[in-house]
Amino acid sequence: MRTDTATGTLPAREHLPVGMAGTPVLDVVIPVYNEEKDLEPCVRRLHHHLARTFPYGFRITVADNASTDRTPQVAAALEASIPGVRAYRLEQKGRGRALRTVWGASDAPVLAYMDVDLSTDLNALLPLVAPLISGHSDLAIGSRLARASRVVRGPKREFVSRAYNLILRGSLAARFSDAQCGFKAIRRDVAQRLLPMVKDTGWFFDTELLVLAERAGLRIHEVPVDWVDDPDSTVHIVTTAVDDLKGVWRVGRALAVGALPLDRLARPFGDDPRDRQLPGVPGGLARQLVGFCVVGALSTLFYLLLYSVFRAGAGPQAANAAALLVSAVANTAANRRLTFGVRGRERAVRHQAQGLVVFAIGLALTSGSLAALDTVGGNPSHGTELAVLIVANLAATVLRFLLFRAWVFPDRRTDAPSAAVAPAAPSAASPADPYGDATVQLRALPFGDPHATSSTTTTTNTTNTTRTRR
Numbered sequence: 001m002r003t004d005t006a007t008g009t010l011p012a013r014e015h016l017p018v019g020m021a022g023t024p025v026l027d028v029v030i031p032v033y034n035e036e037k038d039l040e041p042c043v044r045r046l047h048h049h050l051a052r053t054f055p056y057g058f059r060i061t062v063a064d065n066a067s068t069d070r071t072p073q074v075a076a077a078l079e080a081s082i083p084g085v086r087a088y089r090l091e092q093k094g095r096g097r098a099l100r101t102v103w104g105a106s107d108a109p110v111l112a113y114m115d116v117d118l119s120t121d122l123n124a125l126l127p128l129v130a131p132l133i134s135g136h137s138d139l140a141i142g143s144r145l146a147r148a149s150r151v152v153r154g155p156k157r158e159f160v161s162r163a164y165n166l167i168l169r170g171s172l173a174a175r176f177s178d179a180q181c182g183f184k185a186i187r188r189d190v191a192q193r194l195l196p197m198v199k200d201t202g203w204f205f206d207t208e209l210l211v212l213a214e215r216a217g218l219r220i221h222e223v224p225v226d227w228v229d230d231p232d233s234t235v236h237i238v239t240t241a242v243d244d245l246k247g248v249w250r251v252g253r254a255l256a257v258g259a260l261p262l263d264r265l266a267r268p269f270g271d272d273p274r275d276r277q278l279p280g281v282p283g284g285l286a287r288q289l290v291g292f293c294v295v296g297a298l299s300t301l302f303y304l305l306l307y308s309v310f311r312a313g314a315g316p317q318a319a320n321a322a323a324l325l326v327s328a329v330a331n332t333a334a335n336r337r338l339t340f341g342v343r344g345r346e347r348a349v350r351h352q353a354q355g356l357v358v359f360a361i362g363l364a365l366t367s368g369s370l371a372a373l374d375t376v377g378g379n380p381s382h383g384t385e386l387a388v389l390i391v392a393n394l395a396a397t398v399l400r401f402l403l404f405r406a407w408v409f410p411d412r413r414t415d416a417p418s419a420a421v422a423p424a425a426p427s428a429a430s431p432a433d434p435y436g437d438a439t440v441q442l443r444a445l446p447f448g449d450p451h452a453t454s455s456t457t458t459t460t461n462t463t464n465t466t467r468t469r470r
Helices: 039-053 071-081 095-105 122-134 155-171 188-197 205-215 237-256 285-311 316-339 348-377 382-408
Strands: 026-032 058-065 085-090 110-114 139-143 150-152 183-187 220-224 226-228 438-442 456-460
Touching: 026 039, 026 095, 039 058, 039 071, 039 122, 058 071, 058 095, 071 085, 085 095, 095 110, 095 188, 095 205, 110 122, 110 188, 122 139, 122 183, 122 220, 139 205, 155 237, 183 188, 188 205, 205 220, 205 237, 285 316, 285 382, 316 348, 316 382, 348 382
Parallel strands: 026 058, 026 110, 058 085, 139 220, 150 226
Antiparallel strands: 110 183, 139 183, 438 456
C-alpha cells in the first residue's frame, strides 16, 4: 500500500540553503547536434543572463550529441574561456538518453534544460526554477499553451502541439498543458528516483517524465513563456508524432496494469499541524470514504445496467448473480487502486479472492431481498426489483467498505514520523539503468552541509541526443 512514510519514499521538500560554496545550485543542460553556428551565441547570452540575474551559483553544460561539424571544438573553447561552462560529449543520439545521463551525473540540486536556439525568453528561467529552490514544487515546465503565454509560430506546429496535448489529456488524463516545450527543470532528489523509471530515450522522454511524476502525486509548476518558433528546426514532425503515439500507448498500458513502482516517489506532507495524524483516528479515512463512494456509485450504475441486460435472457436470481460478479471484480480493482492506493501486481490475486468473499456476502443480501420480494409480491415489476436491489446494495456497500478497510486492504503504515525519512542512498541493490546506456550511482547528501563531502561514482557509456528543437 502506498504510504507517506514508506521506506524509500522521497523526503519532505525543503528550501535550498543560500550558502552552497563550491556546488552550483542550478545546472542548465543544452543538448546540441551540429550547432557550430548557434552554440557560442547561445551559451554566451545564457551565461550573461544568469550572471546578471540569478542569485545562486550556476553551471551551463553543453551536451554534444555526436556532432559531425565543429560543435565539439566550439564547446571545448567555451569551457576553457567561460567559468561555469562544461562540455559533455555523447556518442549516441536520443535527447532523453542524454538528459538522463547528464542529469544523473550532475551534483547540482536543481537541473534544467533548454533548446540551443533559445526560443523561450530567458526572463522565464528564474520563475521556472524558483519553486524548486524554495521546496514548493518537484518539477517545473514552460508552457506555450497557457493563457498568459505569447507565442509566435506557424499554424502547422500550433495545430500539432495542441492536438498532441489533447491526446495526452484524453488518453493518459494528463493535467499539464504543454509536454513538448524545451524548457524544463527538476529537483535532483526527484530525478534520481524518477529517471530510472523513464524508458524512452528520444522525444517522448519529456512526456513520459511528466506523466509518471503527475501520477505519483508530485507537484508540477507551470510557467507561461514568451516563445518564438525557430524556422530552421530540423525535427521531422511525422516521425516524431508516430514515436510519441507509440509512447502514449506503452505508458498507458503500463499505468493500466500497475507495472510502475510509483510508490517510491511519494512525498510526505509538511509540518502543518493539520497534516499530523491524530491518535485514534485512522489515517486517510476521509479520502478513502470519498474514493469509495465515487467508485461505489459508478459500480452501482454498472451493476444495474448489467442486471437489466442479463434479465432480458435469464431469471432475476441468475441475472443478479452474474451482474454482481462482474461488477464486484471491477469494484475491487477500482477500490484497490483509487481508494486504498495499492499499486502493482503484488497480492492482486489475493485481493480479488478476498473481494469475491465480500461479493458473496453482498450476493446473499441482494438474493435474499429478491427472494423475500418474490414471496411477498408474487410477480413484482421490474422497477420494484430495481428499488429493492438498490436498498440491499446500500446495506452491502457499508459492509463492503468496512471489510475492505479492515481485511482486504488494511492500513500497514509504520509509526515512524515523516520527518525521519531521509533520502535513500543508492546501493548495489538499487535499480540499474534499464537500457545499459548509463549507470550512475550518487550518494545523496544534505544540501549546504559544510562538513558533507560528495561521493559520486559515475560509469557512463558515451551516449547522445538529437537536436533539441521542436
